[in-house]
Amino acid sequence: MKAPIFCTVLLLAVSLPAAAETPSCGAGAVFEDANGNGRREPDEAGLGGIQVSDGVDIVETDSSGRYNGLDGGGSRTVFVIKPAGFVAAVRADGLPDVWRNPPSGAGSQLKYGGIRPVPGLCRDFALRREAKRRPGLDALLFGDPQPKSAADVDYYRRDIVAPIAGRRSAQLGLSLGDIVDDDLSLYPAMNRVTATLRIPWLHVPGNHDLDLDAASDEDSLLTFRNSFGPDTFAWEEPEAIFVGLDDVVYQPDRKPAYIGGLREGQFAFLESYLRTVAKDRLLVIAAHIPFFDAGKPGKPSFRVADRERLFALLKDFPHVLLLTAHSHTQRHVFHDAADGWRGAAPLHEYNVGAACGAFWSGAKDTAGIPDATMADGTPNGYATLRVENAGRYSLVWHPARDPDDAGIGLHAPKALRRGAWPAWGVYANVYMGRDDSRVQYRIDGGEWKAMDKVEKPDPRLLAENAKDDAAERLRGYDRSPEAEPSPHLWRGALPTDLAAGTHEIEVRAPDAWRGELRARTRYRLQEASP
Known part of the structure; x- marks a missing residue:
């Protein structure tokens, strides 16, 4: 537009x-x-x-x-x-x-x-x-499906879409950009797969959806529009209003070749449209590039003036949710005055994890599908959004093909020496964890103790990195991503002064929408001599 x-x-x-x-x-x-x-x-x-x-x-x-x-x-x-x-x-x-x-x-x-x-x-x-339906809206959220080949499209089909069909009902679907990885000829194949879910599906463009040979920002989404329609739009349901925004500003003659931001025409649309929007429903703003600053100091990833202008338009709405993707990691951000947000309560942005995870990388499982764990240790998958009346909503992350919908990934050593200095710990990656989440653990059903939030890479992904390093041949088409500090990782020290034998580790974490999540693993204490 x-x-x-x-x-x-x-x-x-x-x-x-x-x-x-x-x-x-x-x-x-x-x-x-x-x-x-x-x-x-x-x-x-x-x-x-x-x-x-x-x-x-x-x-x-x-x-x-x-x-x-x-x-x-x-x-x-x-x-x-x-x-x-x-x-x-x-x-x-x-x-x-x-x-x-x-x-x-x-x-x-x-x-x-x-x-x-x-x-x-x-x-x-x-x-x-519309025929009368039960109150409440269920929506599927896909961040960055991003196939680069027909093989990746098939991973998307088998890993994400096919397991949903017949298992999870929804009234709406939304892809948050990077529908493909620069190869726009894959659009029809991707759409054929997604359309098997048989629900209305909306698409927001990402930086890998651009016509990279276009001479201007204005022409950079022509092929996207040919397949998916407007790059900025609105869609209304009884429970929620969805506004999709192209927030990838193409800069073909500069480095970087794009930046997060909005344009005058989009602000004209928003200023006109938001005047007509009722404030008793959830207002969902969907885009690709996160609104929070993920760039290097002095080099913002989203234009500050555009963010402040958008936030000024949203400040009088009591129920707002921002949905973004792009990072191939996952986190919750609550904007406040430091980000230019002047609303009555912090503004929630959910940066949705990627359907492709880390670009369909990693060793393949028995089904021939890559591991695809993201750099923060979150497994690839998709999210669901449930919206009730009066702006209430809930979010859940669903790891791909996981029948248990695990919300916590645990990593602990298999064996430790009994009596050793307790220098090793259990790590809990709480995929939907927030900065204020209180994560606890206990051993053998004992007293619950607080775990420490740590800014470290996920040890399970570090182990994959080590396997890739040690392998004489490639373990997959692409290696797993290099593990980076996770924003939702907690650690608890494992005691070594217990009896020799196997001990159970139990972790619990609060989830804002699912209630208490739990996960279990074990470690073994062994007697050893110098």
């Missing part, structure tokens, strides 16, 4: 030509799809009061369902903001049919083709009323 600001237009009542006669898709209609076939029949009425946007301007349909006044230049993607209580029609590829790209196409000179011309694409938007 990357374009200059235009004034927001509210359509009252105009007479328009048919949508197919407006090549920019800047005019058309929204109708009630009573029979659910996605095509407008003569007896299907238009829907008034529906918001339609080109990512900069927003207009509203009149009483007959017609809109006008969008994208005079004809280069932007026009989309309907799906209102709560309605269901969008489904495209042939399984994605929600809520956008129209410029029918004349754009970027044909790009390596991956940009937006393909599709004559007659500017047809009306179909919405049908």
Whole structure:
């Protein structure tokens, strides 16, 4: 949508030509799809009061369902903001049919083709009323699926998508960028896999979704838009409002070639749209690059002025959740005044772990799927978001193909010498742990003791690094990532003054949404002589 600001237009009542006669898709209609076939029949009425946007301007349909006044230049993607209580029609590829790209196409000179011309694409938007369902919304969250080959797409299918099908129900899905790893020709294959989940799926772009041969930021997501529609959008459910933002600002002639930030057109969209948003629901802001500063001192990874401007727009909303990805690690950040947040309570950002983990790296298991553990020791997987009324929500991280949904990874030595100095410990990686989490452990059912939060690499991943180093041949296509200090790791010293034999270690950790999590392992004390 990357374009200059235009004034927001509210359509009252105009007479328009048919949508197919407006090549920019800047005019058309929204109708009630009573029979659910996605095509407008003569007896299907238009829907008034529906918001339609080109990512900069927003207009509203009149009483007959017609809109006008969008994208005079004809280069932007026009989309309907799906209102709560309605269901969008489904495209042939399984994605929600809520956008129209410029029918004349754009970027044909790009390596991956940009937006393909599709004559007659500017047809009306179909919405049908949603059947009554139970209160509460369940959404699937995928960070960085990021395949670089057809083999990786198959890992994504077998490791992430197939185990979900038939096991976990949801009403919405959201991919938080890096849908692929620079090879944009993999978009159709990725979409075919994701579409097997048969729920509306929204896509936010990442830095590996760019047309890297584009000459400007404005043209850098043409191929993405061809496959997935608008790069900035809104979607409404009874329990939550979802706003997707392209926050990757492409800088083709600079190093780094991109930075986290937003553009004037996006702020125009946000300023107009947020004025219409009810404050009794959860407002979810979804983007790729984290809003917290993950860069080196003096080199912010997200433009500070843009973050402060965004936070100023959000400050009066009592229920806000930020969702980001990009880091291939996982953490919770609570923004305060030091980050420019002026809201009544800290602003929660969940930096979602990667579906591909560490880029589909590591030794393969018996199913032929790479280990893919991330650099902070979190196993690859996906998250779920549950939203209730009044802005209440819960989050869970699901390690890939783990039937137990383990929330804690333990590492401890197998054997220690009885009577040795207690210099070795058990490490608990609490995947959804926060800075203030109180993690405890006990031995053989004894007294619970506090574990110390430590800024160290996960020992299990360090062990994988050591195996990779010692191997004469590669253990996988790519090695596991070099372990880095984890933001959710705790340590407890193991006693060596107990009786010889096997001893049980039990760890418990609070989880804000799942309650108390527990994990167990064992170690053995042996008698030894010098």
